[in-house]
Amino acid sequence: MKVGVLGLQGAVREHVRALGRLGVETRVVKTVSAFDSLDGLILPGGESTTMSLLAQGGLLEELRRLSAAGFPMFGTCAGMILLANEIAGRKEPILGGIDIAVARNASGRQVDSFETVLEVEGIGSDVPAVFIRAPYVTRVGPSVRVLARHQGVAVMARQGKMLVASFHPELTEDLRIHRYFVGMI
Amino acid sequence: MVEKGTYRVKSGLAEMLKGGVIMDVTTAEQARIAEDAGAVAVMALERVPADIRAQGGVARMADPSKVREIQKAVSIPVMAKARIGHFVEAQVLQALEVDYIDESEVLTPADPEFHINKWTFTVPFVCGARDLGEACRRIAEGAAMIRTKGEPGTGNVVEAVRHMRRVNQQIRAVLDAPEEELMSIGKELGAPHSILLAIRDAGRLPVVNFAAGGIATPADAAMMMQLGCDGIFVGSGVFKSSDPAGRARAIVQATTHFEDADLIARVSENLGEAMAGIEIATIPEHEKMQTRGR
Numbered sequence: 001m002k003v004g005v006l007g008l009q010g011a012v013r014e015h016v017r018a019l020g021r022l023g024v025e026t027r028v029v030k031t032v033s034a035f036d037s038l039d040g041l042i043l044p045g046g047e048s049t050t051m052s053l054l055a056q057g058g059l060l061e062e063l064r065r066l067s068a069a070g071f072p073m074f075g076t077c078a079g080m081i082l083l084a085n086e087i088a089g090r091k092e093p094i095l096g097g098i099d100i101a102v103a104r105n106a107s108g109r110q111v112d113s114f115e116t117v118l119e120v121e122g123i124g125s126d127v128p129a130v131f132i133r134a135p136y137v138t139r140v141g142p143s144v145r146v147l148a149r150h151q152g153v154a155v156m157a158r159q160g161k162m163l164v165a166s167f168h169p170e171l172t173e174d175l176r177i178h179r180y181f182v183g184m185i
Numbered sequence: 186m187v188e189k190g191t192y193r194v195k196s197g198l199a200e201m202l203k204g205g206v207i208m209d210v211t212t213a214e215q216a217r218i219a220e221d222a223g224a225v226a227v228m229a230l231e232r233v234p235a236d237i238r239a240q241g242g243v244a245r246m247a248d249p250s251k252v253r254e255i256q257k258a259v260s261i262p263v264m265a266k267a268r269i270g271h272f273v274e275a276q277v278l279q280a281l282e283v284d285y286i287d288e289s290e291v292l293t294p295a296d297p298e299f300h301i302n303k304w305t306f307t308v309p310f311v312c313g314a315r316d317l318g319e320a321c322r323r324i325a326e327g328a329a330m331i332r333t334k335g336e337p338g339t340g341n342v343v344e345a346v347r348h349m350r351r352v353n354q355q356i357r358a359v360l361d362a363p364e365e366e367l368m369s370i371g372k373e374l375g376a377p378h379s380i381l382l383a384i385r386d387a388g389r390l391p392v393v394n395f396a397a398g399g400i401a402t403p404a405d406a407a408m409m410m411q412l413g414c415d416g417i418f419v420g421s422g423v424f425k426s427s428d429p430a431g432r433a434r435a436i437v438q439a440t441t442h443f444e445d446a447d448l449i450a451r452v453s454e455n456l457g458e459a460m461a462g463i464e465i466a467t468i469p470e471h472e473k474m475q476t477r478g479r
Contacts, residue, residue, distance in 0.1 A: 008441055009204040009225060030442065045201045046225070047261055053223040054441050077201070104260055110284035111307045113194045114187045132197045133262065133284070171197050 001185060004029040004038040006063075008054040010046020010078060014170035018178045032058045040072035040161075040185040043079025045132070045168050048104065051078060052094045060095070067097030072161040074181040080164040081135050088138065098162045099141025100154070106136035118167075120148040120156060123176045129155070129167040137166065161185070190307030195329035198262065198284065198309060199393040202226055202416055206406065206437050207395070209233050209420040211251070213258035219423070222433035226262040226284070228418070229255040234291045234338030235421035235460065238472070244292040246274040252281050264311070269478045270296020279308045285330070286310045288323075290477035291337045291420070300478060303327030313397065315348045315475055317355035321376035321384075324392060331390060333414070334475040335398015338421050340462035342399045342408070344475060349396055349412045359384050398475070401426070401459045403439030403452050410443035427457035 005015045007028035019026045019042075027034060029041065043051075055063065067073060067083065075083040075098075082094045086101035107113075113132045119125040127148070137154040140146055148156035148165075156165040156177075161184055169177035188194075205225025210216040216227045231247045232240070246267050256263045262284035267274035269288055274295070278286050288301055290313050303310040304327040313334035314320035320331045333352070335345030355374060359381055362370055367385075371378045383391040396409035397418035406417045417440050419433075426432045435452040442448045470476070 007204075010202075011200050012204065014200065046203075047201070047205060049220060049261060050205055050223045050225050050437070053221075054437070109282040110198055110262065110309065111279065111282050112189065113198065114189045115191055115194055116187045130193055130197055132194060132201060168197060171193060171200065 001025065001039045001182070002027060002037060003182070003185070004035065004041045006041060006043045006051070006079070008046070008051050010044045010051070011076075011168065011170050012044050014168075015042045015044050015076075015178075018170050018175055019182070022175055022179055022182060024182055030059075032062045035062060035066075040074070040181070041066065042181070043073060043075040043082050044170065045077035045079065048078040048081040048094065051082065063095050067095050067162070070160055070162075072181075072185045073097065074163040074165075076165050076168055076170060077132065077134060080166055083162060083164055085141070086139065098157065098159045098164055099144050100137050100157060100164070101139035102135045102166075103138055104135050105133050106138075107131065107134045109133065116150065118148045118150060118155065120177070121145075122147065123180055127169075127176060128172045128174050129165075129169070130171045131155075131167045134166045158184075192329060195309030196392050199311070199330035202262070203393055204416055204441060206417045206419060206433075206440050207264065208423050208433060209418075210255060210424070213254045215424055215429070216255045216258045216263075218430050219433055220259045220261050222430060223437035224261060224433065225416070226264055227255060227259060228264045228266065228287060228420075229283070230266055233421040233424060234474070235340070235425050236338075237291060238338040238474075246271070246278065246292070249277065249281055252278070252283060256281075256283075266292055267301070268292040269294040270299050270301060272301045275301050275306060275310075279306055283308060288312050288328075290334055290474045294477050298479070300326050311395075313475075313478070314352065316351050316374070317359070318374035318376045319478075320352060320390065320394070321374065321380040324380050325377040328392070330393050330395070332395040332397040332418055335396070335400070336465055336468070337398045337474050339399045339465065339468070340401040340422060340425070340460040341465055342401070342405045343465060345396050345398045345400060345409060346412065348398075348475075349409060349414055352390070352394065353413055356384060356390060360388065400436075401462065403435045403449055403456075406436045407439045407443040407449050410440055416440065421460055425460035432456050432459075
């Protein structure tokens with residue numbers, strides 16, 4: 001199995017490290033040609049506006065084609081924004097693929113960033129989670145399964161082979177969420 | 186249980202900026218140009234380093250109304266500079282809810298000896314360093330991100346290269362040394378032993394290290410990335426050039442695709458005039474910004 005990590009910008013090496021610790025082969029993906037023979041893709045945290053600008057052209061089209069085809073993808077924070085079907089203040093999704101609506105940075109500025117422990121369905125009740133200028137899920141479609149909530153709001157969800165989290169499992173030493181995604185592939 | 190302002194939350198934001206470009210801006214309009222070009226964050230300030238250098242006088246934290254205006258204009262993180270040691274400027278910037286504070290040698294130092302105790306803040310700090318000892322001292326004071334100092338406002342990348350190479354050479358020495366030599370290495374570098382242990386643990390600096398000071402072209406940015414930095418600060422290089430939007434886009438592209446010389450060639454075409462540069466040797470010693478702080 002080989003899992004790609006979108007490498008335009010952001011927490012790329014943390015995801016590569018987490019997958020490596022699980023014994024999964026990884027490849028950093030910056031161009032269309034790097035998609036060959038991948039089984040899944042992680043869209044890391046970073047700045048979603050920057051990533052969408054950098055992806056413009058062939059890369060964006062390829063990512064849209066894959067997400068529409070149900071290719072296994074895991075988006076964390078900015079990656080969740082890329083995969084959301086609706087983004088507050090934008091007419092179009094960036095890639096789309098999971099039927100949720102998100103508001104960017106709606107959890108506040110950096111002074112409001114925080115860490116906590118979550119109960120995640122199918123994983124455990126003690127999963128560490130780091131939220132950094134996190135996006136906020138404002139709507140969850142009927143075919144989306146919410147796997148974790150924080151103060152009542154969905155922070156991790158799944159639809160088919162598409163997984164999203166508004167926090168950063170890659171910033172902790174806990175590998176359970178990465179293992180869960182690898183198990184989905 | 187919800188914990189704010191932890192070191193993981195502070196250094197975590199810097200991790201999210203990796204591979205990106207942070208641009209100095211002095212107006213809301215410039216901030217929008219930077220965001221539209223793909224900047225991962227902007228640095229709000231009163232004057233860019235080249236103007237501070239040219240105009241002289243005491244350079245201070247930006248007017249809070251300027252910071253607010255820039256925060257309103259963009260959705261990417263907004264950073265702002267405080268003077269070295271000026272903990273009240275930092276308190277004010279925290280009250281304004283900036284996303285990162287740069288305790289910066291570009292402004293006139295407020296304390297001749299000491300830096301801010303950054304552990305007492307919820308907002309994270311980035312600090313400049315010319316060598317590993319300086320980087321480790323800043324980290325021990327609570328900085329969650331490091332950048333090279335370079336020589337700001339010169340459009341001359343040579344000092345940033347010097348500082349990045351030096352830090353990387355010194356990290357290699359720390360990683361290669363037998364355990365019993367570490368205390369003496371720390372003493373020579375002026376680096377706290379605990380931070381050297383953290384470097385050995387991580388195999389690298391325990392926080393993100395960006396390049397700053399004198400970066401003016403896409404090739405400058407890509408060279409700093411190939412030298413092993415995690416991302417780029419561009420100060421005067423964008424808005425002191427003849428085509429800020431075009432140059433900003435090109436520097437962002439070159440930072441992401443820093444190993445793709447064909448792409449760097451393409452984005453470097455027809456960018457117009459880069460900022461006028463300054464030869465470092467012509468700057469009198471007392472006008473150098475990199476020697477501020479210790």
